[in-house]
Amino acid sequence: MKSISFYLVILFALTAVSCSKVTDSNPDTEFEGGDCDGENWLIPCQQVVDGGPDQDGIPSIDDPKFSTVSEITFLEDWELVMGVKVGDNIKAYPHVILYYHEIVNDEVDETPIALTFCPLTGSGIGWERTINGEITEFGVSGLIHKNNLIPYDRNTGSRWSQMLNKSVNGDLKGLDISTVNVVEMTWGAWKEAFPDSEVLNTNTGFNRNYDKYLYGEDYPVNNSRILFPIYQEDERLDRKTLVHGINIRSVSKVYPIALFNPQLQVINDVFEGEKILIVGSSEMKVSVSFFRTLADGTELEFQPVNEDLPVIAEDQEGNHWDIFGEAVSGPRKGEKLKHTGGYNAYWFAWADFFNFPQINSF
Template sequence: MEYCSLIQLKTTMMNNFLTLFIAAFVFISCAKEKDPIIGNPGLAAQGEWSIPLNRILDGGPGKDGIPALDEPIFVSPQEATYLDDDELVIGHSSAQESKAYSHLVMNWHEIANDWFGQEPVAVIYCPLTGTATGWHRKLNNQVTTFGVSGLLYNANVIPYDRNTDSNWSQLTLECVNGELIGTRPEMVNLLETSWSTWKTFFPDTEVLSTETGFDRSYGVYPYGSYRTSEGLIFQVKDSDDRLHPKERVHSIISGDYVKAYRFSNFPETAAGIILDNVEGQNVVVIGSQTQNFIVSFFEKQINDEVLTFSLPSDDLYTNGNFTSSVILTDQFGNNWNAFGYAVTGPNEGDQLTPTMGIMGYWFPWTSFYTTVDIYGEQ
């Protein structure tokens, strides 16, 4: 009797599993065919939204269910033993300091409310779209902090500011609901690259600690095979199969237009420089497959002469790799680092103007912007 009961139990469990599997398969298939996005009917009670309500989904954990870091702690590179050299980090550097935020920690928190010098800044990372942005936290002359609303628009994080409870869209780069609707955040330039490259560029850096005050498995990626699979957890408005959905690209935003640059646009074993035009503006794009970064700046003139850039001299660029933060030199002898600062030369202290360039997965861009081109494929 006990043996038969065990067989029946196993059979029932297997049938239930198969039923759930088939139901999930049917749901996913239907979603692909009909794209039934229900949205959140309670959103209308929050007032006007500048984005379609039927494209806003509840991500699951709820408001502040993913806890932002309000008092992030930093350690030295030597103390960051949790980080392997090939792990991705997001960082900012100025003449005063350099700070890095690893994906391993930001996957679990998405927002770090921090300070760059005397400037209050929020570093916002969406693990579902792979996009990182830096926003100044001073709004209407008041310093605020940002939290994770728990809502998503086209699979992308919707932060909210705690002073006004207004909701913001990371990839539309504006407030989409609440008292500050239509306001655009002041951006802070960030660089996404490998931990090894960041340490090479900025050896005096600090890096976000895993001592966050929260019990999280920071060595574990919380989304399974998501980073490499073609599948999405949440549907988006428009899909574009020109590239693998999760290919990391550097996208320059200009109004409703985006131009994407791939790592394959650069040599396999050396860094490269691309001179291009984006919506009538000349830009220089620098990238390296081996050192895992792409950055871009607008054309600059000094003494009424357009700067012409080349890779730096042998002591700063050896065997296809940069050996310091310097990634460009010009005809006047200025050396420029990855954040566009002239660190040596006659114009030391000057800065190139960064584009509105964001690293991220390929798939979200056509859902947010009207026209999206890929460099080299027009």
């Protein structure tokens, strides 16, 4: 009988003693653990972690369906949407859907774009999908860098940093992505501003409970709820303070959205020698930024325009500008302000990515 137990123990030991290993579907990456190769990444790959669901485990929306504003019933006025305007086509993408998908591959006015949204860093950025003359789609790689989404492009498999707007790994490593101006605001304000726009609906092709936020209702406000390490903490603001940040020549400045007036407030700012227009409203939870210097050298000074959405500002020439930076009336009607590339994100992420950002004094 002892021999039987001996063989049983040996049998199990043989099964177990084969050392731990990880294999994936790419045969040339079969290995037993090990460190990442820093040369292949532009960012410190030690800071890149597996977010859990793996590549495309969080499914991007690749065939988005839209409804009219009046048809949307699943959104409350306080909830946030991200909006884009390309040509005359205006679309909104609700956060509550983006929480489950993080990327929408869409075409707006025949321009291929991707709406990228990272629920963990609160950052929403629009990207053009035409890269080196080829149209691509973006998917969720399943990797996380400093809590932030790392998309991958499906043509080359290159991985991109959302908040850096740059490919950080793969064939396209080092390439900057062209961004699309995205406006983030409450659904209540959006309805008022763009009642004729199209809105991404819940017919996403995936069965999800879009009534609930994936990371809990309190994730956007709970400063303790951080899922992955912060490498560069900055306690000048609470972690989950939503800020509109801009980067000019590697110098950053942020505008905490809660510190704007409830009504639209205009800041004619000068930052790193550039004249910048910042418009924000704490009530509408919106902030946008544009360069105030036009191509012809004209420097504009702005004043806020309230109660006339989507118009947000008027300049000294009498032009009225909408929230996407387009002159909708006045002598410069049809002209556009140049977008700064700024976007909204939680303060902890902005401070983790960019070195000691300036904070606007209101």
